[in-house]
Amino acid sequence: MDHAARLQLLVSRVEAGIDLLLPPASEPSARLHEAMRYSMQAGGKRLRPVLVLAASELFTGPDAADPLPAAVAVECVHTYSLVHDDLPCMDNDDLRRGRPTAHRAFDEATALLAGDALLTRSFAILAESYASRPALAASLVGELAGAAGSRRLIGGQMEDLLAERRAEATDEDLRYIHLNKTAALIEASLAMGALCSGAPQDAVGALREAGRELGLAFQVVDDILDATCDSATLGKTAGKDARAGKATYVTVHGLDRARRIARERSDLAVAALRRLPGDAAFLARLAEDLVARSR
């Protein structure tokens, strides 16, 4: 199977898992469940859940568990963070994945609660789906809650907001923001996939390292695309970093150097992946495509 077909297969599995593991929109409270599904079913690259599945395929332990619920849990956390990030008190954005943002399609209160519900659901999915494997369930909850918490994802979002209000953000500020706002959940995705397959601790650690570099590369590319693409191509509002006067890798280092940094980070991620025991060619190709992507 070629790379594109394999990727499409994993994305399809993720989307089937989302449909299965979210409450039906018909259940009370119907409006809340509709809003949860609206945000989760908007498409998108499904990068993080695909990383969970692909990382789990690197290992073939005798009692490997199905990584699909873990993949869906990660996507729930990612989507909640976008829904809250788009709210008027945060980025106040109207467009996401080519459709109106949740608070535009519903209203602010519904979007707030749908985000809360997706975050909560991610942990319920882990507890329910891995109930017969409680040690795995507890590890996955710890990994995901750590990555999504105030020291990582949310801390990165907080500093990202504060950076917009500051005159000057340093390279160090940017690194803190990207490491936490973006890389944390990508690290956790790879680690959670490996945990599902019973990978040894050192392999889980190597995947976290690869995830960190990949996450940093991914965010630099995001900065570049925000500065160089239009909204129709991105499916979200383009050029908003510049309008917000926000420091990014592009404003701090210039476009050429930002591109070089993205390439270097991606090379580091690929090198870390190649040190793994299993066949990491699929993951390495994913990493390369992320740097080359145009949206």
Place this chain on the structure above:
Amino acid sequence: MDHAARLQLLVSRVEAGIDLLLPPASEPSARLHEAMRYSMQAGGKRLRPVLVLAASELFTGPDAADPLPAAVAVECVHTYSLVHDDLPCMDNDDLRRGRPTAHRAFDEATALLAGDALLTRSFAILAESYASRPALAASLVGELAGAAGSRRLIGGQMEDLLAERRAEATDEDLRYIHLNKTAALIEASLAMGALCSGAPQDAVGALREAGRELGLAFQVVDDILDATCDSATLGKTAGKDARAGKATYVTVHGLDRARRIARERSDLAVAALRRLPGDAAFLARLAEDLVARSR
């Protein structure tokens, strides 16, 4: 030890646990951690974490685990729900526990993120604190995520908001709202305390039942106090149900009948508690005091 002294002891344990289990305000992102602590350290009755501790004391299994982290996790979830509920797009409230609400003391974005971080932290606390007891950790995560999710707590909040926009809310609507917005987390508190002590399944079930009645009684009393007290007494804005034209037990049934319903629910809770094997006198007294409370 008399009832008040024992209650004070449990509250002190909870507050020490909160201080221990939240990240220090000095850590980056400092503003986020300050806001988390601001909301968690505002005092309040600490009803839910006290219920966790008191329920765990009913049982004395050979390998009982410390219920304090579970108690703190429940309080994190309760506090996040208040922080988000007070936001301008929800109840738009300025006062909570006698102090400015989080978005007044900080700003909207910080309050939103601090709420998200408290919710996330609750699951991290369970995974970390019970790491050596993964089966217990997984049960606690499942119990808390279920109670806090879209089918219970958040579903109840969503319907509560929608009820304000409707001309008429029925007794059935009110019951759905109270059962989920309020009772769910009180049920889970009692169940989680019992789980920490290795209580048998039927006892956990009996505690959930008692929690449901107690939660319903508690919310009816909240409705009565909102209609009859001033803001200074309550430490939060009083009279807002009437101003919002919101259906409550008081508007639907009148004050006298609402008082009778609260008393009946509390009696049912006490009866359910008395059917338990251990000494439930402390919990029964807590239930009675909740109905008699004046704030």
